Amino acid sequence: MACLSSSRLCARVQNKLLCQFGHKVRRQTVFVKLKPPGPSPLRIFGKTCQRVTTCGPACGTGVYTTSATRRLASSLQSTSTGSLPDYGTQIVDPYRLLEDDLNGIYEDIRTELEKNTNQSELNTIATYYFDGQGKALRPMVAILMARAVNYHVYGENSALLPSQRQVAMISEMIHSASLIHDDVIDQSDFRRGKPSVNVLWNHKKVAMAGDFILAVASMMIARLRSDEVTLVLSQVVTDLVQGEFMQLGSKETENERFAHYLTKTYRKTASLIANSVKAVALLSGADASTCEVAFQYGRNLGLSFQLVDDLLDFVSSAQAMGKPTAADLKLGLATAPVLFACEKYPELNPMIMRRFQEAGDVEKAYELVHKSRGLEQTRFLARKHGAEATRLAAELGDSPYQKALVVTTDLVLNRIK
């Protein structure tokens, strides 16, 4: 309860600040050469922001700054091209940096699942989403953080622990298990550019396949033999379900709505990333404050990721996403762009309350969001969390992995799918 009310407070402050700052963002789009969105003295995101950092990341700041500024010009337009900016040689693509670690991660997950069943149909359904077509964001971030923290604690000669790679696999498995259950709940048709599980198989079996993946993931967690890691990762599962429950009801008032949305977003998306990077930090043997840095990095990255996701639901094409767009509206969900748009167009309020169920609601809301500054404000909020993640990453010792953590926040902000 305490956490909820504090975040509620946060959201109110955010709302105010955003109104103030929204203006500034717009100016930045016009004057491209303005100061890039570096870490700001605003201390409303995350608990650990005690220090006010005035400089950007310790290394590669120059390249980062110019590319970030260049990108800023285009990223505020609703159809961002999103191709990876030219980082030069100093900044590494995290996926390339971790190529060896990530190589075969889906195969390993499939092997683990296969080992745990003698029912071929269960194996088919359970491994369906582990086809290597996903972004593997969660495993990537987990391994990246593992290597960055290992480097931070043990220096240059540190290696990735097998247990940390296991956590990377587990994070993707928990994610997929929740996707599978989401598919049954939402009756979606497509995911990742192919028919979703609920279209192809018996829903009862699909639900069981989700339970199965979770059970196998729990067994893998238990085999790490760390009480702390098990506690941290079991929290993820609880958060996911509670987030799902929050999505079910919309009893909250207009004032509470944004806080409700942020808490839901944390539980449904950010908790998994935050707690899995915390778990790898724990396994590394890092001290409590480093684990907290890792956790807050993951939390901010996760929030920024989901905000961008909610934004893309309005601006991206169905083809690029591999799933239908305006899907959230069709499901009756009011995400950040709608909640922001609501300030300018109060006629959205009744639509939100009836979950866009009347004929024409979805189209009307879609149009109003585009007419308002909702998309811009959402992007701004996403960028704030990204900047906070960048600031936190800078607290870790300088290493290629630590730099890649910074690049990852950019990747998340500028993705097109």
Add this chain to the structure above:
Amino acid sequence: MSLSRLRNIVKCDVVKASASSALVSKLLGPCSEIVSTCTIQRRNVTQQNSKPDWNRAVSEAEKIVGYPTSFLSLRWVLSDEIANVALHLRKLVGSNHPLLKTAKNLIYNGKNNMQAWGLIVLLVSKAAGHSPEIPDMEQDKAAGVLYSQRALAEVTEMIRTSHLVHKGLVNMNSRQLTAAEPGDMMFGNKIALLSGDYLLANSCTELANLRNQELVELMSSAVRDLAEAEFLGERDEQNNPLPSRPVPEANWEPASEWDCILDPLPMSGVEGCLQREWVARHVLAAGALLGKSCSAALKLAGHNSELQTQGYLFGCHLALAWQAFLDLEAFTGPEPASFSLVGAPLAFTLQENPDLYTYIEAGRRSVHDVDYHALYRAVVEGAGIARTVALQRAHEAAARRLLERLPDGDARAALHNIIGAMRHDL
């Protein structure tokens, strides 16, 4: 907390008196009217074919370990999510989503109710005692069990309930689904899936809090086994199980050894041999969870791994004896409208007379299309019932033998009583 919520809880207490499960009574709070009508029907049925032995055995056993489970703890009743489910469940009243039936059965399905499972885990815990090294702080002295074992019993019930709730989904991919109520069905599925996930997530947290990773692994493997059980063998479009086509004994593949606990159950030699299929199905769907819970309870008490394995076997045999007993229930009173197609009596009958399999094939689309009357006659006229009784006795005897390994005492006697209470008048 709001007053209306309090009132709701008080109202639930009425239901709780008979159910003693706060969670489900709260689930059903809003739809008590349908429940109460069902109770009357139910009572008629139970008067006909159940002996007071059972109720006495269970209620005496409950006294031995204090309150039956820790499910009664207030945090369940006060949980936001459960309040939310209760609210949504109200919308489903009047639809025929199976979730309502699942919830109802959890409370009123006399012999198959869920707190009996937690009860057995606690009785095994008390009967076996615990190592002297365990600090007093961690013991529930009055009941003679450890607090960790009580938490485990709760986990067992949560896992089982979660599985039953997930089993109660409707397959919306089926062709036979009536177009009249897709909205209700979809909504019911959503609630069922989320409620089950909620219980599963809570059991994860509860297990993590026990800070014993071997135990987490063991119990997670039981969740895996339950999921596997739903894929075994032939299914109709709503995933109701059908027996596989019987193969003559001469052509049976050799069965593999089942000495695995953490590994998944091997399936070689199961298909076509209906007795083995029956055992495999119910080990996965029931025995694994009960067995692993008993084994885990002994692990918590600091017993050696040999006794833990005995505990696992005890749970498996007891679950199989119980299942055989439940399978027989359809054949004790007047002819029922339908009965389990994968019950032991029918399995024996089909194996004896493979021609009957044509009746089963009629149920590929839906088990409701099966001619139950014809199959009932075949079972009653054949040796299926007698062989099922023998099967039940064999598992009972195995369970009793394992019980003798534990020291004599009131908890062990209560377990014997429960086994002894599984009797039908045939």
